Amino acid sequence: MTANAPPSTRRPRGRRTPFRRVVLKLSGEVLAGDRGYGLDPSAVHAVCAEIASVHRLGVGVGVVIGGGNIFRGAQPGETGIDRVAGDQMGMLATVVNALALQCRLEALGVPTRVQTAFSIPSFAEPYIRRRAIRHLEKRRVVIFAGGTGSPYFSTDTAAALRAAEIGADAVLKGTKVDGVYDKDPVRHRDARRFERLTHREALDRGLRIMDATAIALCMENRTPIVVFALGTPGNARRACRGEPVGTLVQDDTRENPARTSRARRARHRG
Numbered sequence: 207m208t209a210n211a212p213p214s215t216r217r218p219r220g221r222r223t224p225f226r227r228v229v230l231k232l233s234g235e236v237l238a239g240d241r242g243y244g245l246d247p248s249a250v251h252a253v254c255a256e257i258a259s260v261h262r263l264g265v266g267v268g269v270v271i272g273g274g275n276i277f278r279g280a281q282p283g284e285t286g287i288d289r290v291a292g293d294q295m296g297m298l299a300t301v302v303n304a305l306a307l308q309c310r311l312e313a314l315g316v317p318t319r320v321q322t323a324f325s326i327p328s329f330a331e332p333y334i335r336r337r338a339i340r341h342l343e344k345r346r347v348v349i350f351a352g353g354t355g356s357p358y359f360s361t362d363t364a365a366a367l368r369a370a371e372i373g374a375d376a377v378l379k380g381t382k383v384d385g386v387y388d389k390d391p392v393r394h395r396d397a398r399r400f401e402r403l404t405h406r407e408a409l410d411r412g413l414r415i416m417d418a419t420a421i422a423l424c425m426e427n428r429t430p431i432v433v434f435a436l437g438t439p440g441n442a443r444r445a446c447r448g449e450p451v452g453t454l455v456q457d458d459t460r461e462n463p464a465r466t467s468r469a470r471r472a473r474h475r476g
Contacts (some may be wrong), residue, residue, distance in 0.1 A: 273299025
């Protein structure tokens with residue numbers, strides 16, 4: 207089922223550049239486990255153990271979590287809930303997930319802060335970019351909840367946005383499959399996995415890595431995306447160490463001084 211990328215998108219194999227600061231994008235469904243909804247304790251623990259292993263490398267970790275395990279934006283015809291209200295309910299669901307991750311991470315000895323895109327000061331800090339960077343510098347994991355704070359924007363877009371704002375070296379997208387395929391590997395046995403792609407190739411091919419807005423934002427800010435199987439223990443850690451895990455989406459230029467300087471400026475402005 208897994209094969210090398212087609213010749214037009216094949217890139218040189220080997221070790222990749224290690225990352226010093228990342229945004230880990232997780233769907234809410236990963237916290238549901240086999241139950242398919244809500245919070246499964248074993249699934250929450252597994253996800254937090256993965257985050258903790260990256261934190262122990264000395265990598266700065268921001269996390270963006272979805273809310274699909276609790277509520278997914280409904281269509282007006284189904285429930286009478288309009289799109290804006292549905293998206294707002296989904297944002298609140300991400301806060302529930304963020305608090306669950308925070309509790310479990312701190313039980314594992316990982317200092318953690320939750321920041322929300324809208325103000326609920328009794329529950330968490332509001333998102334303030336400089337404060338988020340300061341937390342990262344103090345080796346705290348920062349969980350960004352509430353998406354972008356606006357309807358019509360996905361948590362994928364929130365991850366791309368936060369990565370640009372905090373000067374992250376990459377967005378790590380944890381999924382159920384081990385990378386990006388040219389077609390659904392569950393339905394098609396001849397599906398081929400890409401080792402490397404550019405952002406433009408991902409958009410032109412309509413590959414379902416993240417939504418188009420998120421990919422375009424990463425492309426504009428030259429932020430690499432690593433798509434990997436979250437269910438394989440140690441994958442996030444290996445990705446941060448520069449090992450070839452999953453699919454790497456980045457510009458054609460392997461060494462990118464402009465991107466590096468942006469990340470450093472963002473860090474020092476904290």
